[in-house]
Structure formats: structure tokens, C-alpha cells
Amino acid sequence: MFERFTKEARFAVIGAQEEARLLRHSRIGAEHLLAAVAGRPESPGGATLARLGITVEACREAIRSAAELGEDDAEALRSLGIDLSAVRARAERAFGPGALDRAPDGADEDEEASSRRWPFRVAKGPRQHHIPFAKDAKQALEQSLREALARRENRIGAEHVVLGVLTVGHPSTVKALRALGTDPAALRAELLADLRAAA
Template identity: 40%
Template sequence: MFERFTKDARRMVKAAEESARAAGSPSFGCAHLLWALTEPGSTVRDVLAAHGITPEVVAVELGRTPAGGLDASALAALGIDLDAVRASVEETFGPGALDDAAGGGSGRPRAGGRPRFTDGAKKALELSLREAIRLHADGIDPAVLLLGVVRADDARVNAVLTAAGTDAATLRGDVEQRLRRSA
């Protein structure tokens, strides 16, 4: 399927993967893809910014539930420093000791340290292909990738849209209008 992705869209998927890896996450999802689409060099950055969707807004959502599913801000409100707890546990039991318990699986990236696609990210990529076919596009560029991400109806992406004061239908309409103008 990736042969249908343009060089720019592949770069966005790679940036999403790198974002998850840098955060120590065993997987990356739709919100990581959305974050990558807001970064400098993205051809849809301006349309996202016009809707209030910036890297900072997406990063807030990504930071709400870090790898392992523990909410650092909620624990901090109780006086618990998640980083200190994690460091102490890893010092005693080894690196990644909390990942198994909190992640409901191995909690670790695949061999080679590469995060896996979540089911939501896989769905978004599949929907991007469907969007390209529907729009008679030559390939999947960042705008079509964005349509797939929004169409996937991911809870974290929806939270970003709500925080930004927009909704999926409005954003989709603007992206599709932009695609028609550039065709």
C-alpha cells in the first residue's frame, strides 16, 4: 500500500513513528499522524493551523496518556512524580519494567526498536487509500492522509479537534476544497 504514498506522505508517517519512538511508546496512532501533519514542511500545516490545530495542541493530547497508560498530570495532582516512580522501578527491575504491566502486552517496540502501528493508525492509512480512490487522486499525499486520519474517528484526534474548536466535518470540507483548487 505504501507505494501509493507520495514522498511527503511517507515522510509524515515516518515523522509520526519517530515521535512515538522518541516518547518511548511501543506504538503510534492517529494522533501521532496528526501531529506529524502539523509540523514544518507539511503541505497541510496551514489548513490545520487555520482550524487551531498546531503541534502544541496535538502534543497536549499526546501527553495526556503517555506510554504505559499512566496519566502523569493526574498523578502529579496527587503528589506522585511519575518519572521518579518509573526511574525507581527501572533501577530495581530493569528498563521497561512498567511497560509490561501497564501496556496490556509486551509494551515494547518491535525488534529494532520500531514502534508498531495501532489498529487506529492502520485504519487511517486504509481510509487514506479509500479517500484517494474516491477523489480520483494520483496518490496519497499529506492532504489525503489527513482525510484518512480524520475519517478514522479516533478518540484522541477528536479530542484535539474539540480542543482546537473545530470538528471533523468542517476540517474535511476545507481540505477537500483545497484539493479541488489544486487539481
């Protein structure tokens, strides 16, 4: 399947790993694929995101907020006897201030430095670690092939990756999209309209 990916689609896959690493996530989700495409606004799919004001920075912030537990989540945990503030305080007493905010494997690169090099950085050295693709990201990539075939195209572009992400509609991606002021159906309609106009 990957031999059908265009250069832009391959950058989306590589970029998704960088986005997950940058956000200090332990897996690559469909939302990271979306952020990676947003980081290439000149690409098909990326241009639609840019037109709608969905930048890579906005995606990162939306993904961060989607990953945070809301007050309802905290209340549900409290009802089970779990106090998030107490957990954080205990972790910081044991491992130091900000222990829960540190990057995996002690990576200390800042977001700005990483985003200046992306997507051209190659993972090297002991600080880099493999980040696996989550089920929703795998499904989105599989769906990108279906989207290309449905459009009778013999290659998979960044636009198909976005369509795949939107079709899967994983809850964390939907939550991030809502934070960006849209939803999968609305974004899909915008992207398809742009693709029809470009044809």
C-alpha cells in the same frame, strides 16, 4: 499500497513514529499521523492545519492532554479501589522520582533536539526501538488509499493521510482535535475546501 505514497505522505508515516517516540508512547496512533503532517506545513493537508493554527507543537500538547486521565477517570478508578496518586508514589519510591515520566529504553533525548532533526533522523543503535502501529493508525492509512481513489487520484498524499485519520475518528484523535478547537467533520470540510480551491 506504499508505492503510491508521495514523499510528503511517506514523511507523515516516518514522522508519526518520531512523534510517538518523542511523546514516549508505546504505539503509533492516528493522532501521531496528524501531528506528523502538522510538522510539514508546506504539504497539502499540512497547509490546512497550519491555516487553522494547528501546529506540530499544538498537536503534541493536545495529544498529551488527550492521553492524561481526567478527574472523571481518576474518580472511576478510585471507585474500583485504585488511587492514582498512591500508584505514582509507590512507583517513585521503588524506581526513583519521575519514574513514570521517563522515555522507554532510557532514551534521554529532549523534545527540542529531536524536533530539529525530524524527519531526517534514521533510527539507529540500541536506544531506538520499534514502535508498532496501532489499529487506528493502520485503518487511517488504509482509508487514505480509499480517500485518494474516491478523489480519482492515483497517488496518496499527506492530505489523504489527514482525511484517513479524520474518517477513522478514533476517540483519542477526536479528543486531541477538540483540544485544538475543532473536530473531524469541521476539519474535513476545511481540508476539502482547500483541496477544491487548489484544483
